[in-house]
Amino acid sequence: MENSEIARIFLEISELLELKGENTFKIRAYQKAARSIEGLSLDLDQVYKEGGIKALKEIPGIGESLAEKIEEKITTGKVKKHQQLIRRFSPGFIELMDIPGLGPKTAMKLFKEEKINSIAKLKKAIKSGKIKDLPGIKDKKVQNISAGIKLKEKAKGRFLISEATEYAAAIVKKLEKMGPVKKIVPAGSLRRQKETIGDLDILVTSEKAEKITAGFADLALVSRVLAKGPTRSSAILKNNMQCDLRVVKPSEYGAALHYFTGSQQHAIAIRQLARTMGLKVSEYGVFKGKKRIAGRTEEEVFGALGLKYIPPELRENRGELEAAQNGKLPILVELEDIRGDLHCHSDRSDGSNTIAEMAAAGREMGYEYMAITDHSVSTRIAGGQTEKEFLKEMSAIEKLRTKGIKILKGVEVDILPDGSLDFRDFVLKEADVVIAAIHSRFKMSKKDMTKRILSAMDNKYVNIIAHPTGRLINERAPYEIDMEEIFRVAAQTGTFMELNSHPSRLDLNDTHCRQAARHKILVSINTDSHNIGGLANIRFGVSTARRGWLEKKDVLNSLPYAGLLKKLYQKRR
DNA sequence: GCCGTTTTCGGCCCGACTGTTTTCAGTCG
Structure with missing residues (x-):
């Protein structure tokens, strides 16, 4: 289980660097490496034993420095940099950032100003009203943090795909009855059929976006609305699952579906590829300068980048872009x-x-x-x-x-x-x-x-x-x-x-x-x-x-x- | 910290929404 162990260490390092206010690209490098290792089908232990540092560096996202850290973990059982960072903050500190709505900046502020380094201390400070004295933190923010703590305490983690499938079907059914919608599709990790689902992403095409996002927030299945804008709404459902709804115009359907299906790593890789071709990809389409050249369907989006259609299950940035470029995509079992x-x-x-x-x-x-x-x-x-x-x-x-x-x-x-x-x-x-x-x-x-x-x-x-x-x-x-x-x-x-x-x-x-x-x-x-x-x-x-x-x-x-x-x-x- | 048919240095995906703000930082996906 060396792989998941090392991936976890890299993710923790990235979180601690975020607290420190490190260069965001360095942070991203650690995250990228962690994801890459998680998706690896070979044991790092084995890779290292057979090819040493050189073989480790062939893994995407792993360079000189991270290869050495992997070596360090394999040979000594720990990574010095990780230990140092943990010592610097307290062990319970990272979990503060697990609270939805509370990020690294706020966590650091709480630590510096009030010595808050655990959820227990944070709860105390909220109760005593202490944290309201801090700059940039007012009633609303405190309310959100309190709600976030409750949510985290209740959440069972990620949901089984079977449960997510059922809830998505229920939401789709409700939305269909709500009015002027053309398409309703569950996107996100459910569409990629990941083994567990963190939250639901539902994509709707409609010309009357605001009516849909407003109606969604009023659904009986919803227990708390987190955000409600003209094109996006987020809510916590009665079973504590988060559900995000996005409404786009039919002409943007393909680009939006591609983007909201993810994975994030796949989407980033797609956008990077687009840049090398002088194009820009967003959830609204593929653009050449100001001109939109694709976006109605996913096939169009992939096509504009010279790629064959990539099935959602493959979109994890595990080599599917290269395969799509070289005509080497598998014909997946049905x-x-x-x-x-x-x-x-x-x-x-x-x-x-x-x-x-x-x-x-x-x-x-x-x-x-x-x-x-x-x-x-x-x-x-x-x-x-x-x-x-x-x-x-x-x-x-x-x-x-x-x-x-x-x-x-x-x-x-x-x-x-x-x-x-x-x-x-x-x-x-x-x-x-x-x-x-x-x-x-x-x-x-x-x-x-x-x-x-x-x-x-x-x-x-x-x-x-x-x-x-x-x-x-x-x-x-x-x-x-x-x-x-x-x-x-x-x-x-x-x-x-x-x-x-x-x-x-x-x-x-x-x-x-x-x-x-x-x-x-x-x-x-x-x-x-x-x-x-x-x-x-x-x-x-x-x-x-x-x-x-x-x-x-x-x-x-x-x-x-x-x-x-x-x-x-x-x-x- | 990674990476290279623009580059071994200078880039690194992109946008929505919220709250606390008079123009934007923080957080999220």
């Missing part, structure tokens, strides 16, 4: 490419529908096949089956096989701490597809955990490693594993990797997918459904695969039935 689900549970273990009901729902979705993969004995909490029960289930499946959808006999076996499986080989042999997963002892060392998974992959019956990192978004960190090594051995043994589509998992994540594709490992996009309602989560898995640049050819369950079986049985030979 929902329609998925021919079946290879990880589903029934009421034989912890699912709530029968095998027949699950199969019928799969057929309803147009699937060609579906694997029933109930738990094995060790996962007792999930009604895991004994070997005997499992064999009985397999014969039940045999009988159902003529229902218009191919049902594959499957099982989700446990990878025990020593790397062995809890079903014996002669039992596994009866399944068409064997999924192996870890459900216990999550806190083993990186070395032991990696070994545990590698030895499972060595078994010739194991086809797929399910939810490979075990993370639960907002709940449980991924376990420590050497992903690069796991992919290497997966390629060697002919083992596939799951992309679990559950919105709390999305595991593999987007950058792992890209890494897997580089190793030429097929990814199986599964839902891990425990009832028929769960099957629809496949959309989030496909989105994540798209964010990971996966094409149809990279996805195991885009294969037709015969091709799939061939792949599954290949390893047993």
Whole structure:
């Protein structure tokens, strides 16, 4: 987990430099480097081990100085500059800037004038009325800060994509009824289908902007209005999610949609590219001098910059501009490419529908096949089956096989701490597809955990490693594993990797997918459904695969039935 | 602090809204 650790340190340095009032471009350099590292699909540790400082400097946004800091972190465990900055302010100080509406300037003022260096002290100062004496801070500002503190205390962080999708749909429905609107589209990280969503951005085209922004602020879903202008409104919704609404003219739709879809890093890269061509890009269009040359559609905006259309899921400044320039953009996998689900549970273990009901729902979705993969004995909490029960289930499946959808006999076996499986080989042999997963002892060392998974992959019956990192978004960190090594051995043994589509998992994540594709490992996009309602989560898995640049050819369950079986049985030979 | 078919120095994305201001700084996305 060196990457996220270093990214966090760089972000903290940038925040502390901001407090210090450092050169804004230096601050941005740290932020840019942090983002770049977050999106990296290789371990910095590995990169450094193999190529030293020189290899680190090839990462975009990393130069001499930052490469040395990465080296310092890897070899000594810390970064001196980071430590010095933290010492200079107090550890609780950075969190002041997390309060919405309170930025570095105000934080510094509070510190200098009143020695406020934590949220606790700030609350005290507000109560005593002390901070109203400071220059530039009056009633309104104090009110905003108080509201910001409350909000921060209530906020659960980022929202799952499933929840954001629901709320966006609700807002869109309300706005549609409000009057003269032409288009309403959720933009922002939701349109890019990020695994978590910080806030909603909704874009509306209308000639009557003020009517829309005013009506939005009055919606019953809104609990507090943060800002309300003629073309933009911001509000906190009843579930504590922030929602920003922007209204633009139809002629500006493409440029606005592109800009509000982001990511910020992508938008910056686009604007930089425009500058080198003597153009200017803003949310109103592409301009040559004063003249607007594009903006009605996104295709027009990209076209004006000599780029092919870049799908929203790729817009993270992870090489998509170069790919669009060179005609090397991937043809991303689509929902329609998925021919079946290879990880589903029934009421034989912890699912709530029968095998027949699950199969019928799969057929309803147009699937060609579906694997029933109930738990094995060790996962007792999930009604895991004994070997005997499992064999009985397999014969039940045999009988159902003529229902218009191919049902594959499957099982989700446990990878025990020593790397062995809890079903014996002669039992596994009866399944068409064997999924192996870890459900216990999550806190083993990186070395032991990696070994545990590698030895499972060595078994010739194991086809797929399910939810490979075990993370639960907002709940449980991924376990420590050497992903690069796991992919290497997966390629060697002919083992596939799951992309679990559950919105709390999305595991593999987007950058792992890209890494897997580089190793030429097929990814199986599964839902891990425990009832028929769960099957629809496949959309989030496909989105994540798209964010990971996966094409149809990279996805195991885009294969037709015969091709799939061939792949599954290949390893047993 | 990064980076280079304008550059190894001198640039670095761009605009909306708020609050405290008589012309703009701060914050945000």
